[in-house]
Amino acid sequence: MSSTILVTGGAGYIGSHTVLELLNQGDEVIVVDNLHNASETSLNRVKEITGKELTFYQADILDTDAMDKIFSQHKVDSVIHFAGLKAVGESTQIPLTYYHNNVTGTINLCQVMAKHNVKSIVFSSSATVYGDPQALPLVESMPTGIPTNAYGHSKLMIEEILRDLSESDPDWKIVILRYFNPIGAHESGRIGEDPNGIPNNLMPFITQVAVGRRDELSVFGNDYDTHDGTGVRDYIHVVDLAIGHLKALDRIKEDKGVFTYNLGTGTGYSVLDMVKAFEKASGKTINYKLVDRRPGDVAACYADASAAKNELNWQAEFGLERMCEDSWRWQSNNPNGYKG
Ligand code: NAD
Ligand code: UFG
Numbered sequence: 001m002s003s004t005i006l007v008t009g010g011a012g013y014i015g016s017h018t019v020l021e022l023l024n025q026g027d028e029v030i031v032v033d034n035l036h037n038a039s040e041t042s043l044n045r046v047k048e049i050t051g052k053e054l055t056f057y058q059a060d061i062l063d064t065d066a067m068d069k070i071f072s073q074h075k076v077d078s079v080i081h082f083a084g085l086k087a088v089g090e091s092t093q094i095p096l097t098y099y100h101n102n103v104t105g106t107i108n109l110c111q112v113m114a115k116h117n118v119k120s121i122v123f124s125s126s127a128t129v130y131g132d133p134q135a136l137p138l139v140e141s142m143p144t145g146i147p148t149n150a151y152g153h154s155k156l157m158i159e160e161i162l163r164d165l166s167e168s169d170p171d172w173k174i175v176i177l178r179y180f181n182p183i184g185a186h187e188s189g190r191i192g193e194d195p196n197g198i199p200n201n202l203m204p205f206i207t208q209v210a211v212g213r214r215d216e217l218s219v220f221g222n223d224y225d226t227h228d229g230t231g232v233r234d235y236i237h238v239v240d241l242a243i244g245h246l247k248a249l250d251r252i253k254e255d256k257g258v259f260t261y262n263l264g265t266g267t268g269y270s271v272l273d274m275v276k277a278f279e280k281a282s283g284k285t286i287n288y289k290l291v292d293r294r295p296g297d298v299a300a301c302y303a304d305a306s307a308a309k310n311e312l313n314w315q316a317e318f319g320l321e322r323m324c325e326d327s328w329r330w331q332s333n334n335p336n337g338y339k340g
Contacts, residue, residue: 004028009082011038018242023052034060039338071116078120095150102154128152137304148296173252180234180264184323185330192330194337207331210284221293230271234264234302237318247312264303265316281324
């Protein structure tokens with residue numbers, strides 16, 4: 001049976017890929033995005049790829065009146081909550097903005113949801129809540145760590161707020177998804193990651209070097225305790241991640257409470273592994289230089305994804321080669337992202 005899903009931040013990178021999968025599965029989709037870090041073009045392209053319609057509101061989750069109106073106009077079954085600010089470095093410069101947008105924004109959203117008796121939410125958390133891993137792979141039952149920046153703190157705070165909410169009102173159905181490192185793009189090459197300014201993350205930086213927008217990649221540190229000294233992460237295809245959200249919604253169709261899952265592949269690759277894999281997939285050479293470590297980075301971070309496999313019936317399907325091919329298709333077809 002089809003459901004009506006309200007997606008906050010649905011015009012963004014992970015949001016647009018998830019909206020596409022929801023439409024393909026036959027759900028009604030309402031997107032709320034203030035377009036702070038996105039373009040409506042992503043949603044127009046999702047409509048073009050799927051041949052389906054969606055409802056879009058350019059609105060801020062902090063705007064109670066606007067949110068109240070949207071929930072009054074639609075009979076929403078569940079919310080997938082992507083809206084948030086996510087630049088780690090920026091969060092150390094403007095922490096209050098990050099806490100206000102991410103934490104207050106989520107509180108506001110949950111208050112409006114409760115008022116309209118919508119008590120089902122999937123939340124975008126992050127592997128960053130584990131802090132510096134005490135052991136690998138990371139399992140959901142491990143204690144969370146101490147995030148090194150306001151962004152990470154905001155994610156951990158929201159997780160705790162959602163647990164308190166469920167404690168106070170057991171009717172809530174909440175899935176907390178801890179993403180590892182999403183890369184790749186839809187196979188059409190029509191939607192993908194389009195960061196503003198200089199990319200913070202590895203893959204968009206690599207693709208911008210490949211397309212000629214940047215001269216060379218800086219590899220942050222080659223003296224970590226990893227197989228080649230560079231940082232190791234669990235890269236996951238954004239389409240796999242998107243499908244994880246559909247499975248999360250299935251999980252809370254029946255069961256109330258809070259459920260927390262890692263969404264990763266379980267395999268870690270180093271920065272230099274990524275450079276090599278991308279070069280192979282794209283046929284381009286990626287110039288790079290080795291520089292100092294980036295403050296706040298951990299040596300290695302990868303998931304134990306068995307809880308999602310056992311309880312959500314989800315596992316990542318796409319490997320590294322496909323992730324690199326799809327990232328490159330998106331970037332080479334759209335050298336300036338959605339700006340043309
Ligand atoms: P994104 O910036 O592409 O998407 C976030 C969207 O939220 C944007 O479209 C932005 O315009 C919108 N937004 C921000 N604040 C808003 C507000 N107050 N009201 C309405 N809309 C607002 O980022 P993404 O990579 O798609 O990430 C989605 C979510 O996943 C975020 O919460 C992010 O913190 C989380 N996450 C991302 C990663 C990653 O590496 N991309 C990793 C872990 C967690
Ligand atoms: N790196 C470089 N050069 C760059 C960018 C990154 O060498 O220009 C390295 C980093 O040092 C790290 C790896 O590439 O070893 C991955 O870095 P990213 O910035 O792509 O990703 P992070 O693991 O630091 O963080 C990302 C998101 C966070 C999220 C986390 C979850 O940015 O929001 O994944 O694991 F919390």
